[in-house]
Amino acid sequence: xxxxxxxxxxxxxxxxxxxxxxxxxxxxxxxxxxxxxxxxxxxxxxxxxxxxxxxxxxxxxxxxxxxxxxxxxxxxxxxxxxxxxxxxxxxxxxxxxxxxxxxxxxxxxxxxxxxxxxxxxxxxxxxxxxxxxxxxxxxxxxxxxxxxxxxxxxxxxxxxxxxxxxxxxxxxxxxxxxxxxxxxxxxxxxxxxxxxxxxxxxxxxxxxxxxxxxxxxxxxxxxxxxxxxxxxxxxxxxxxxxxxxxxxxxxxxxxxxxxxxxxxxxxxxxxxxxxxxxxxxxxxxxxxxxxxxxxxxxxxxxxxxxxxxxxxxxxxxxxxxxxxxxxxxxxxxxxxxxxxxxxxxxxxxxxxxxxxxxxxxxx
Ligand code: SF4
Ligand code: SF4
Numbered sequence: 001x002x003x004x005x006x007x008x009x010x011x012x013x014x015x016x017x018x019x020x021x022x023x024x025x026x027x028x029x030x031x032x033x034x035x036x037x038x039x040x041x042x043x044x045x046x047x048x049x050x051x052x053x054x055x056x057x058x059x060x061x062x063x064x065x066x067x068x069x070x071x072x073x074x075x076x077x078x079x080x081x082x083x084x085x086x087x088x089x090x091x092x093x094x095x096x097x098x099x100x101x102x103x104x105x106x107x108x109x110x111x112x113x114x115x116x117x118x119x120x121x122x123x124x125x126x127x128x129x130x131x132x133x134x135x136x137x138x139x140x141x142x143x144x145x146x147x148x149x150x151x152x153x154x155x156x157x158x159x160x161x162x163x164x165x166x167x168x169x170x171x172x173x174x175x176x177x178x179x180x181x182x183x184x185x186x187x188x189x190x191x192x193x194x195x196x197x198x199x200x201x202x203x204x205x206x207x208x209x210x211x212x213x214x215x216x217x218x219x220x221x222x223x224x225x226x227x228x229x230x231x232x233x234x235x236x237x238x239x240x241x242x243x244x245x246x247x248x249x250x251x252x253x254x255x256x257x258x259x260x261x262x263x264x265x266x267x268x269x270x271x272x273x274x275x276x277x278x279x280x281x282x283x284x285x286x287x288x289x290x291x292x293x294x295x296x297x298x299x300x301x302x303x304x305x306x307x308x309x310x311x312x313x314x315x316x317x318x319x320x321x322x323x324x325x326x327x328x329x330x331x332x333x334x335x336x337x338x339x340x341x342x343x344x345x346x347x348x349x350x351x352x353x354x355x356x357x358x359x360x361x362x363x
Contacts, residue, residue: 006265053215058098142200144208171317175285228257303327
């Protein structure tokens with residue numbers, strides 16, 4: 001039976017430090033952190049203010065970093081965001097201010113090493129600091145995501161791969177939701193976080209994982225030494241059936257997790273937490289080109305909002321986005337429905353829609 005702690009805290013620095021200090025003390029009891037190399041892995045999605053709730057909140061990162069420093073650890077806070085630079089996210093996202101008095105900065109991972117994830121994925125580049133750390137503390141954001149349903153602990157670790165590798169992994173697997181989940185689980189197996197704390201203090205609900213989602217003050221922190229158990233508990237707390245989430249399901253099926261959790265804390269369920277748009281494109285890889293183009297759910301650009309920032313076409317794993325001075329155009333035949341463009345567009349210029357022919361067919 002795996003222990004998962006459920007705590008509640010408002011977005012207030014002192015209270016967060018108290019709650020997170022309690023979580024770390026309890027769950028890392030027996031670990032000697034003096035001089036240990038600790039890597040804190042937040043979720044850095046994009047360069048927007050903390051109020052957008054798309055990144056792990058800077059005060060959550062600060063509280064955990066401060067606790068580790070107090071234990072005498074050597075702490076590094078790092079991530080590989082897909083598009084924006086860590087420096088820009090640090091500045092716009094409030095991390096520079098939050099970490100200033102700790103004499104600590106948010107950094108990009110410095111180097112990678114080849115890690116064998118086993119078949120069918122083979123060898124991938126993964127951040128060396130994360131692979132070799134004495135201890136990794138995983139700090140995902142609780143947020144909705146069309147591709148995965150929810151993004152939590154296991155999914156956060158894909159950020160240990162450099163951006164180009166994250167994109168190529170999506171290209172390799174995203175048409176097949178099961179393969180994508182298996183890849184995330186394989187990465188999690190290699191990183192083996194000592195502690196995962198999901199930041200749901202201000203969670204993101206609705207059309208996440210980007211700025212189209214809405215911040216929701218759940219005041220929730222879910223923590224444990226077993227990332228799968230933390231994800232399962234978190235999903236339940238926001239009204240999701242963990243068995244309906246591919247990552248949770250595959251963790252059980254592949255034997256990463258026996259499904260047994262002992263939750264400690266206030267187990268009240270936010271049943272009205274808004275889910276993401278339904279993933280009606282699962283299995284699209286097997287569909288005909290005609291179906292992909294005219295029937296299947298897909299990302300659609302609103303070129304009146306597009307600022308031609310390039311985030312979507314530079315990170316599209318399928319090369320499905322063309323641009324001109326008039327805006328962007330998405331080739332629905334090439335698109336693998338990973339929804340990366342939707343999640344990364346900073347101007348809300350991409351929506352997820354079902355074409356008219358698809359809607360009529362569904363009726
Ligand atoms: S659609 Fe969004 S992400 Fe793509 S170029 Fe336009 S503003 Fe940037
Ligand atoms: S167009 Fe968008 S959803 Fe389609 S493959 Fe590219 S990034 Fe993914």
